[in-house]
Amino acid sequence: MSKIGIIGGGIVGLSSAYYLQKAGHQVTLIDQSDLNDGCSLGNAGMIVPSHLVPLAAPGMIAKGIRWMFNSKSPFYVKPRINADLLKWGYLFYKNSTKEHVDHAAVALKELSLLSKSLYQEMAKELPFDFGFHERGLLMLYQTKETEHEEHETAEMANAHGIEAKILSADEVQKLEPDVKVNVRGGVYFPGDAHITPQDLYRQLIAHLKTQGVAFKPKTTVSDFEIADGKIKAIITDKEKLAFDEVILATGSWSGLVARKLSLNLPMQAGKGYSFTLPEVEKNIRIPSIFLEARVAVTPMGKSLRFGGTMEINGVDHSINMNRVKGIVESIPHYYPEMKVSLPQKEAVWHGLRPCSPDGLPYIGRTKKISNLILATGHSMLGISLAPGTGKLIAQTVNGDNLSMNVTRFDPERFA
Numbered sequence: 001m002s003k004i005g006i007i008g009g010g011i012v013g014l015s016s017a018y019y020l021q022k023a024g025h026q027v028t029l030i031d032q033s034d035l036n037d038g039c040s041l042g043n044a045g046m047i048v049p050s051h052l053v054p055l056a057a058p059g060m061i062a063k064g065i066r067w068m069f070n071s072k073s074p075f076y077v078k079p080r081i082n083a084d085l086l087k088w089g090y091l092f093y094k095n096s097t098k099e100h101v102d103h104a105a106v107a108l109k110e111l112s113l114l115s116k117s118l119y120q121e122m123a124k125e126l127p128f129d130f131g132f133h134e135r136g137l138l139m140l141y142q143t144k145e146t147e148h149e150e151h152e153t154a155e156m157a158n159a160h161g162i163e164a165k166i167l168s169a170d171e172v173q174k175l176e177p178d179v180k181v182n183v184r185g186g187v188y189f190p191g192d193a194h195i196t197p198q199d200l201y202r203q204l205i206a207h208l209k210t211q212g213v214a215f216k217p218k219t220t221v222s223d224f225e226i227a228d229g230k231i232k233a234i235i236t237d238k239e240k241l242a243f244d245e246v247i248l249a250t251g252s253w254s255g256l257v258a259r260k261l262s263l264n265l266p267m268q269a270g271k272g273y274s275f276t277l278p279e280v281e282k283n284i285r286i287p288s289i290f291l292e293a294r295v296a297v298t299p300m301g302k303s304l305r306f307g308g309t310m311e312i313n314g315v316d317h318s319i320n321m322n323r324v325k326g327i328v329e330s331i332p333h334y335y336p337e338m339k340v341s342l343p344q345k346e347a348v349w350h351g352l353r354p355c356s357p358d359g360l361p362y363i364g365r366t367k368k369i370s371n372l373i374l375a376t377g378h379s380m381l382g383i384s385l386a387p388g389t390g391k392l393i394a395q396t397v398n399g400d401n402l403s404m405n406v407t408r409f410d411p412e413r414f415a
């Protein structure tokens with residue numbers, strides 16, 4: 001049994017705590033927040049093995065530049081002279097190739113499928129319901145151009161063994177009998193699933209407490225004591241703590257924390273917004289993505305959550321209501337009979353996606369510091385990939401064979 005310190009209590013830190021505690025370790029989880037808000041709660045909750053293409057892909061930069069000039073668009077990079085952002089942008093550009101997508105797709109698929117099977121296990125084993133449903137995902141499009149792109153994605157998914165079905169507008173409508181849908185067509189991925197993320201998050205914390213995991217909320221890790229290539233102590237704003245192994249799961253803050261360890265970990269926060277209609281009389285049945293608007297829509301019980309936008313603007317918590325307006329205005333285009341008004345600013349949730357420049361997470365040990373393991377950078381897929389990541393972290397600590405090859409996730413690939 002080892003003494004493990006996990007820095008960061010988002011879904012990735014919690015999943016790591018879950019599998020490490022199960023493996024018999026003594027786990028302490030430290031977080032600067034009160035563990036009641038953050039990127040892992042208000043997201044769209046989709047578990048999407050269908051998402052094989054990382055953010056860094058051909059065509060993304062051209063699309064991004066077009067979107068930058070529209071204040072309601074789903075993507076925005078705040079122009080600023082910042083060395084970290086410039087380096088991140090350069091690495092993003094270098095990785096936006098077909099070759100990168102081909103390699104990344106294999107790694108993302110494996111981690112996604114591992115995670116989905118672990119969600120199936122968790123849904124059976126955990127003593128609470130977290131809204132896990134396997135109803136698939138509908139990708140909805142309205143234009144010929146998007147239809148062409150999405151059909152290519154479907155073809156790629158099928159070639160990778162991920163089932164994708166091309167549907168006509170009528171076939172989409174048959175899957176959603178309660179809500180009028182206005183589309184040119186859609187692609188259905190029957191193997192995808194979804195959860196209610198805040199239900200998993202809050203109940204998993206309560207469960208881990210009963211299992212003996214120690215939580216230190218409102219505790220900020222500010223520095224480290226390093227000697228002989230090992231972390232001897234974690235320095236927080238409250239106390240100094242010593243562990244055998246340290247897991248860094250600090251999401252969008254990871255680049256800043258890694259700097260204290262003299263590690264180069266390119267990371268940008270990708271801010272997104274969501275709002276939730278608490279009770280919808282005629283709800284959709286299958287989580288869906290409005291492709292042209294880049295809006296994710298997820299039914300969670302009687303409620304319905306809309307989420308979207310990606311603003312690369314540093315660790316910034318301001319809410320840009322213009323982009324929320326962009327999400328609201330997209331709804332009647334796809335669901336013409338659904339009346340949704342602009343929510344109050346206070347009702348808009350935001351989260352910071354931890355974005356690596358190649359769209360792949362950082363998972364595994366570093367060579368520089370022997371008792372440090374990274375688990376971060378999951379970008380748009382943190383919910384989808386968290387259980388698999390947690391399992392891999394526990395296997396790494398135990399020195400067990402890993403469930404998959406993690407070479408693509410090497411935390412020192414940009415060192």
Ligand SMILES: Cc1cc2nc3c(=O)[nH]c(=O)nc-3n(C[C@H](O)[C@H](O)[C@H](O)COP(=O)(O)OP(=O)(O)OC[C@H]3O[C@@H](n4cnc5c(N)ncnc54)[C@H](O)[C@@H]3O)c2cc1C
Binds near residue numbers: 010039221307
């Ligand atoms: C609008 C939106 C929709 C999304 N939809 C989906 C979806 O449908 N499916 C999907 O798979 N993913 C989705 N995501 C992405 C997903 O939410 C993230 O990838 C995931 O939550 C990241 O989890 P994390 O644990 O890595 O980071 P976080 O949840 O951000 O956790 C990191 C934690 O580290 C703590 N921390 C940081 N620095 C320190 C420090 N110095 N000391 C102590 N603590 C520290 C922070 O307080 C934080 O709690 C969505 C995101 C957004 C914004």
